[in-house]
Amino acid sequence: MDTSVADPLVGQVLDGRYRIESRIARGGMATVYLARDMRLDRVVAIKVMHAGLASDEDFVARFIGEAKAAAALSHPNVVAVYDQRTDGEHVFLVMEYVAGRTLRDALNALGRLGPRAALEIMMPVLAALGAAHRAGLVHRDVKPENVLITEDGQVKVADFGLARAETASKMTKTGVIIGTVGYLSPEQVLSGTADARSDVYAAGVMLYELITGELPHRGDTPLAVAYKHVNETVPPPSGVVPGVPPQVDALVADATAHDPARRPVDANQFHAEVAEVFGGLPRDFDRRIEEASRNATSVLEAPPGAFEAPPGDGRTAVLDADTLHGGHPPAGHPPRSRADRAIGALTGRYALIAIGAIAALILGWAVWYQTSGQYEHVPSSIIGMRVDDARGQLEAAGLDVRIADPVYDDRIRKGNVVKSDPPAGARVAQGEPVTLTPSKGLTPREVPDVKGKTLPEAQQTLEDDGFKVGDTKKTPSQTVAKDRVIGTDPEAGQKQSPDEPVTVIVSTGMAMPDLIGENGDAAANRLRSMGLKVTVRKKKVDGKEPNSVIEQAPAGGTGVSRGDEVTIVVNKRDCLVDAGPIQIGCDDGSETNVPVPNVVGRTVRDAERALRESGFEVNVTGFGGNIVRFQSPGGGDAPRGSTVTIVRGP
Structure with a gap:
């Protein structure tokens, strides 16, 4: 049954940008949808908060704050948060869409994982949590449902920040506790407080679950499970799965200690401990213990038809009556036949061989582990780390570090490690080189066209497209109005990494010319041709050229726009009268x-206004349109009162 059909959000467009295409999952706090970002033409996941929670202002405020903190995380093992928006009653997150399945799905399909495979899953999980802890962010909801495995096997942790916002809400937590009670640390149960060590506790529980296929504490009610977290320790996984090495038992014990002070201080420290144990396990360790388990089982259980006991006889092929009674048959039972004794002896011999094989296996593994000190492992925590920090960590372990040419990467910030060679988790002999590849920044994309927008509008457009806004440069323009954007550096349409800032160039308007000393009539007409409203005042100043500009407002070089009012002051001319009636x-x-x-x-x-203010008559001709395409005369001087013809066009 397609649940998307009945979902009212499917088919809608949120915030005028995100088209909801189908529903992926529904949880206690939010529903997750598959959507398309129509502006960037990419598939995203949209997590829409339930209406009941969206009405809680305290929850929404914390949700938004945590979303911003989560968006700041840049790590390949973290599901990226792209945006947080509100559209009417819908409060939602825009996230990276991860095609694949959850770790819960994988665990349900497999039943359980081998110790080495479980540690291999835990390392990227802890690397993601470690990045959050370095940023001061606590996940608070670590569990297999929040670990995603991509189609190519990459591990990603989801839901950063959402759990913190939920636990801070004033609303009841009953629904959420039911879903996560199996991973709650004692301090969360007792006081509701949580820090990085609470995430470590949940990670320890998850490691136990991956190895055993079951949670350490189970009960009929969530309260009963919570009680066990407070009053019972997490048992060693080897108690459920024979062959789990003591080092793995110790990892679980340390991470799930009741006293937070006895746990690793954060996921980074726990990651280092897990990586050390993982590096000490042979690549085929899981296969070996599986084979040993099967061999031991085949010895300790008689094959069908190999031994037929009399009706009601409770003996087995190995622990038979003779074995249980010191070699003598118990009273009331007849002596065994020669064939029975032969089978028992043969089976006992196989048991000894199996025990010897297991002992040899364990001894060989122990020798390998002890001698593996000549090797180091490339820690997965260096991915996403600053190159200098990663170099220091590797050199401290005795490894030679080389730096490759940087490459563009959509997940790792500029200057941080994208990959290593050998890859993270691989064994490398001390002294051998490890090559780190730095990030050159996010993959270049086209800079949007923001010409003509106001500065705030241009900045918002750039940020919406993922670009970092740099400096603002102001410059005069004869064509772009004052305080409007002329363009950007780099120009619109050019490609640039979003990690590099984009400079916005803003118009200060046309530059007011310096008119002091110019002919007053020419100056006034020059200003009118710029589209300015000109006021001409006159006053007499001795020593200045008659009819010259002696003052102006604004001053030369000031930015002005068409329609602005400007004033020039022109020196009056003397009226000289000769003996005749003519004034000169x-x-x-x-x-x-x-x-x-x-x-x-x-x-x-x-x-028309500019020409009439200059003393001319105007004749308008043409075939439509509102722009002057030609004029006659086109410049120079003309008799005052004469006609200037202008030709209009589109």
Whole structure:
């Protein structure tokens, strides 16, 4: 049955960007959907908080805060958090979609794992938790359901931050405790407090479960299980699975100590201990103990038909009546036949051979383990670590470190380790080289076009596309309005790693020309041709050229935009009167020729206003459109009151 059909969110678009395609899973706090990010054209997982929790303001605030902290984690074993949004009543996280299955699914299919396989799973889990602990983040819900295994075998830990937000909520926790009580540390049961050592406890319980196929504490009710966590220790896995080495038992015991002070301080320390034990186990260790277990079972159990006892006889092929009674048959039973005794002797011989084989196996493993000190293991914790820190850790272990050319990687931050050669977890002899490959940053992508936007709008667009916003550069522009974005560096359409900052270039507007000393009429027309509203004032200043600009506002070099009001002050001319009736040089506005402003490219309305303010009549012609494409005369001087023809176009 397809549960997506009845789900009202399927088919909707959240935040105008994320189209919900199907429902993946439903839990106690949220529902997870498969979705497509329509802006970046990629598949994502959307975790939508249940409506009941979304109405709790305290929960939502902590949920958002923890989502931001989780998004800051950059580690290959952590399911990435891309975004956190709210759309109406829907509060949701946008996460990396991991195609594969959970560790719970794998455990259900296999029953249990061998000790070495279990440790191999735990190392990337602890590496992910260690990255969180270094960032001051506590998972609080470590369990197989939250460990994902990709189709190519990569291990990823999910749900960072969500559990912390939930436990901090004022709402009842009953539903969640039922789901996670098997992994709760004693301090979580008693006081509700948790730190990195609580995650270590849960990891220890999970290690026990991987090896044995069952939880250490079981009960009829969640309260009964919680009681056992407080009052009973986690038993050694070897009590359930013979052949589990004592070193693995010790790992479980240390991680699940009742006193948090006796546990590893965080997942990084526990990871180091697990890696050390893992490195000491032969590659075929799990196969060996499985074969030893099968051999021992075949010896201790008679094959069908190999031995026929009289009706009601409770003897077995090895622990028969003679063995139990010192070689003498018990009273009331007849002596065994020669054939019976031969079978018993043969079986006993096989038992001795099997015991010898097991002893040899254990001895060989012990010798190998003791002599393996000449080798070191490349720790998986170096992946995602700063290159210098990883180099120091490896050199301290006696390994020669080399640095390869950096590569782009979508998960590892610039300057951190992407991979090692030999790979993490591999054995390498002391003195042999380990090559670290640094991250060059996230894979380059096209810078979006933000021209014409305001600075906040441009910054938001860049951040939504995953880019880091760098400096803001301001520069004059004749075409872009003041406080609007001219462009970016690198330019729109060019590719750049999101780890590298993008510089936003903002217009300060057109540069106000320095007009002091220029002819007043020419200056006014020049400003009008820029689309500015010009006010001309006149005053008399001795010693200045008549009709020259003596003041201006704003000053030259100041950014202005079309439509801004500017003022120039022009020096009055003297009216000189000779003996006749003719005035010479009088400031009466009767000049024969005045400069014609250039209005090409401006709107027809602005052009008409600029020309009329300069003293011209205007003739508008053309075949539609609102932009001046041609004018006549196109510049120079023309008689005041003459007609300037402008041709409009699209």
